[in-house]
Amino acid sequence: MVDTGEVTREADVRPGLAPLPWRPVLLVAVAVGVVHLAVARALRSRPTGAWLVVGMLAAIGTLNKETVVGLLLGIAVALVVLHRDVLRTPGPWLAGALAVLGALPYVLWNAVNGWPTLKMAGVLADRQGGMLAVLAHIPEILIVLAGPPLIALWVIGVRWLLSQALPHRSPRWPTRCHPAR
Numbered sequence: 001m002v003d004t005g006e007v008t009r010e011a012d013v014r015p016g017l018a019p020l021p022w023r024p025v026l027l028v029a030v031a032v033g034v035v036h037l038a039v040a041r042a043l044r045s046r047p048t049g050a051w052l053v054v055g056m057l058a059a060i061g062t063l064n065k066e067t068v069v070g071l072l073l074g075i076a077v078a079l080v081v082l083h084r085d086v087l088r089t090p091g092p093w094l095a096g097a098l099a100v101l102g103a104l105p106y107v108l109w110n111a112v113n114g115w116p117t118l119k120m121a122g123v124l125a126d127r128q129g130g131m132l133a134v135l136a137h138i139p140e141i142l143i144v145l146a147g148p149p150l151i152a153l154w155v156i157g158v159r160w161l162l163s164q165a166l167p168h169r170s171p172r173w174p175t176r177c178h179p180a181r
Contacts, residue, residue: 029145031061032071039075042091043083051091052098059102066117072099082165 035057042050061068076096079087086092110117125134143151 031057031064031068035061035068035071043086046086046089046091048091048094051095055095055098056102058095058099062099062103063106082161
């Protein structure tokens with residue numbers, strides 16, 4: 001192996017592993033999927049224990065990658081808009097508290113060490129032309145990472161959820177995912 005001056009860990013060059021840039025993306029995808037499944041289960045069954053699992057998974061996901069916070073904010077908005085009755089129970093509030101407590105060591109470490117994560121994000125954004133240039137690439141990133149079939153499924157799912165939450169409004173195009181009865 002040629003010494004290029006870059007730090008390389010043995011795990012980054014072993015055969016069978018995804019290249020370093022893709023491993024965090026794969027971990028985030030798994031964390032997001034698991035949190036989604038846990039939230040769906042908690043919404044169906046509604047016991048407080050199911051919400052505690054959501055909080056624990058959210059905390060672990062946040063420790064793995066901060067972008068999971070975006071997912072959690074989206075779930076919070078969805079609960080406010082689509083499932084207000086669930087917010088009258090202690091489950092989602094306990095899940096949120098558990099997620100914050102689980103992520104607290106990471107936040108405290110960043111605060112004590114001068115927010116190196118934010119500094120690195122700034123450096124990476126500058127390399128790509130600034131924050132606006134990074135934001136301009138978000139649609140491309142979503143299409144590349146998710147793929148058009150998954151994006152179509154997202155659109156159908158959101159429209160179906162909205163049709164369930166707002167039954168008095170009819171969609172402009174069909175959202176039925178099951179055969180007509």
